Amino acid sequence: xxxxxxxxxxxxxxxxxxxxxxxxxxxxxxxxxxxxxxxxxxxxxxxxxxxxxxxxxxxxxxxxxxxxxxxxxxxxxxxxxxxxxxxxxxxxxxxxxxxxxxxxxxxxxxxxxxx
Amino acid sequence: xxxxxxxxxxxxxxxxxxxxxxxxxxxxxxxxxxxxxxxxxxxxxxxxxxxxxxxxxxxxxxxxxxxxxxxxxxxxxxxxxxxxxxxxxxxxxxxxxxxxxxxxxxxxxxxxxxxx
Numbered sequence: 001x002x003x004x005x006x007x008x009x010x011x012x013x014x015x016x017x018x019x020x021x022x023x024x025x026x027x028x029x030x031x032x033x034x035x036x037x038x039x040x041x042x043x044x045x046x047x048x049x050x051x052x053x054x055x056x057x058x059x060x061x062x063x064x065x066x067x068x069x070x071x072x073x074x075x076x077x078x079x080x081x082x083x084x085x086x087x088x089x090x091x092x093x094x095x096x097x098x099x100x101x102x103x104x105x106x107x108x109x110x111x112x113x114x115x
Numbered sequence: 116x117x118x119x120x121x122x123x124x125x126x127x128x129x130x131x132x133x134x135x136x137x138x139x140x141x142x143x144x145x146x147x148x149x150x151x152x153x154x155x156x157x158x159x160x161x162x163x164x165x166x167x168x169x170x171x172x173x174x175x176x177x178x179x180x181x182x183x184x185x186x187x188x189x190x191x192x193x194x195x196x197x198x199x200x201x202x203x204x205x206x207x208x209x210x211x212x213x214x215x216x217x218x219x220x221x222x223x224x225x226x227x228x229x230x231x
Contacts, residue, residue: 032217043222051217100171101214105157
């Protein structure tokens with residue numbers, strides 16, 4: 001069965017520093033890959049996704065992620081953190097062979113941004 | 116345009132009560148998903164509809180959970196005889212087409228259920 005691992009339940013960075021949030025998936029067939037952000041008392045908002053084609057994907061708010069098949073990874077980065085980036089980030093996958101198209105989520109990483 | 120809406124936003128129930136949670140997907144969206152998010156965890160899949168057909172209910176944790184989408188738009192998740200372990204945020208998501216090919220799922224704000 002598919003699984004998603006997000007290393008680090010909490011990541012703390014200084015404002016202006018690089019943000020790196022890690023995500024690894026388990027399947028041998030690369031799934032569709034997603035990053036969502038969740039602000040307090042709000043639903044999940046899609047940051048970016050990888051389905052096919054170019055492995056470096058750019059999303060909203062200056063975030064990007066790179067699909068690396070050899071490492072089964074889809075890490076999320078942003079060159080310079082802003083205070084408004086403080087939120088919970090979820091990596092999710094959808095199995096290409098699953099006819100219900102459900103998302104399988106990691107346990108999340110809370111990003112703290114220090115002034 | 117309007118996004119996915121859910122009601123109520125908060126629900127407190129006494130153990131043993133029945134509850135009904137409503138989801139209004141984005142207009143015209145074919146697919147609808149329900150997820151359960153326990154405190155400090157990522158969302159977990161409950162069930163999936165394509166129009167009015169419930170194509171996957173493998174994530175429903177017990178037969179106390181029931182979901183319907185009778186006219187292919189609004190959906191209701193019903194939990195009978197609530198238990199404390201049902202306390203969670205229930206998220207609804209919709210997507211434009213069948214949901215395949217990595218189609219984006221758009222999430223509502225969730226209903227936070229607390230069972231006392």
